[in-house]
Amino acid sequence: MDQQTLLDEVVGSEYKYGFTSDIEQELLPKGLSEDVVRFISARKNEPEWMLEWRLKAYQQWKTMKEPTWPNVDYPPVDFQDIIYWAAPKKKPELSSIDEVDPELLATFEKLGIPLEEQKVLAGVAVDVVFDSVSVKTTFQDKLAELGIIFCPISEALESHPELVRQYIGSVVPPNDNFYAALNSAVFSDGSFVYIPKGVRCPIELSTYFRINARNSGQFERTLIIADEGSYVSYLEGCTAPQRDENQLHAAVVELVAHDRAEIKYSTVQNWFPGDKDGKGGIYNFVTKRGICAGVDSKISWTQVETGSAITWKYPSVILKGDNSIGEFYSVAVTNNKQQADTGTKMIHIGRNTRSRIVSKGISAGVSQNSYRGLVKVLPVAQGARNFSQCDSLLIGDACGAHTFPYLEVANSTATVEHEATTSKIGEDMLFYCNQRGIDTEAAVALIVNGYAREVLNQLPMEFAVEAQKLLAISLEGSVG
């Protein structure tokens, strides 16, 4: 079965459990207005300042235009045809794994997802040991002992309003761009993380363990603060195919690293990419940015992007603190009619700041894959260094790979290196593998994983294994 049929069946089958109508829902009518923003804020019992902040963002958004510079093509989005608030919906639960669609289970099997997690993902009632509430409680007790705050941002607005107020919008201001402004006005929920001074977070924080994660909706907002000398590794996403009835996703992620703090942010994104003709896929317009605010701080973004019809995403680092380090490791796969315009921005401000960019694009089918990156060295950034490696791998003759590197260097002591390669999985390579007994699907997986190894190595171990399999599945049926 080719990848598309598989995906179609997997995601299509989800409609079988779909969103049933017997669960009571509270929906706002379609469209965006000041009243809608007020309603969302009121419904979440937000403090007055948060409402004012949202309203200001809304006013700014009204004056802004949708960006057209990314190298992607899609019909105009009607922002008045979107429902901006709906009460959390629940997937009806099945009583045992035997009731789950075998095709969906087959995909989980391919990804190597443990049985208990399969149940959670498929909406099967889980046993007491793995009940997400108890898991959450166990983790939260452990984290609370260390003073770590890890909760939905709506909860943080109640429990730690001063922290949210201090940092929200400090890295991505509401008027930063069209989608950031939209998100600021109507964000539904997201994660809030605070790591206190000198604390090394003992576990990988993952949206998977946050109970509201699956319902946080299309305008997710995440804020992570690492105080002096702290460390946190945060995992976002899920390798299992995810479908959402919301076509437009506009998330904002803000990271703040104080003196000697380190934040490692890993994403595996596998949203529905649309059918073979690109219909029904998710538009993923995300603003992700971190600031290395303190000296010797470090922020590292790692992303494996395989899903979405259109991806528009540039996880960036502002290197403000002296000797701070920014990293961006990315694998972006596009197949069929997917379009991705992704990359990073490294803004060097502090002295002796260093950044490293490793971008690996993989294009198959008739997809278009663009790397867009900015390395900017300000006049004050003495001794800044950047290394960029942007590679493209093409599978077949009908896809496209594009690289748009921008360099703005205003300090003569800076060292900026850029390397780029384009390669192709050709007939010769595949035949060679075939001749050694390796069939074409396995050969593509082997070659692609080899190509992406440098990035996959950055992922936490378990995530890396799943991501490796995900790459193979994403490209099934792309050759021969």
Added chain:
Amino acid sequence: MTPLLQITNLHASIEDREILKGIDLTVNAGEVHAIMGPNGSGKSTLASVLAGREDYSVTEGSVLFNGKELMELSPEERSREGLFLAFQYPVEIPGVSTANFVKTAVNESRKHRGQEPLEPAAFLALMRERMALVEMDPSFLQRSLNEGFSGGEKKRNEIFQMAMLDPVLAVLDETDSGLDIDALRIVASGVNALRRADNATIVITHYQRLLDHIVPDYVHVLWNGRIVKSGDKSLALELEQRGYDWLKQEAAVEA
């Protein structure tokens, strides 16, 4: 005894141009056959057709390999059934270590035979042992397959892979091209070490010099898509002295 390989009246073309025009060849277990011939005679085409390269279409004839019709099998099935081709131009695969590549290949064949994958420690030991056959340094295991390898290193890597896969029939396509005399000796001694009574080798070459090291039981001369002369190893020496022209004339007279 059933021959290991029985080629009967094999015709093959590429883009409507016929390259092989009726090849007949029988290879028994325990034998080494050399196929020689001038450029463009169809030697490499024969190797590619046996391995199943899609560019060529087989228009007539049959190839029985261990009693199975080879042309009905995919390239990977042919490999798993024990057919090995040492490439004239081995490809480079960036990011895929030699160890990982060979492990994947060997485990595919094991799976085909209903065997479990080898344990990592046993596998590593086996790889080191087989690398020694072609005097390859174990550090190559961690390097990307063939990337940055010299011509000689690539050819040694081919024979190393052959040793790991332990094929029933190995086809060496111009393995001697681009090798200096030392590399030639190393590669040949590797091939000789793998010779057994239950396997066979077809050596495709331009020059006689490889056959000083890998001594063939039979020598065939391919010209214009047909085997125009067969003999023992002395035929190779004769070709070395007289060239191919006399054979071309002989073949033209017969045709």
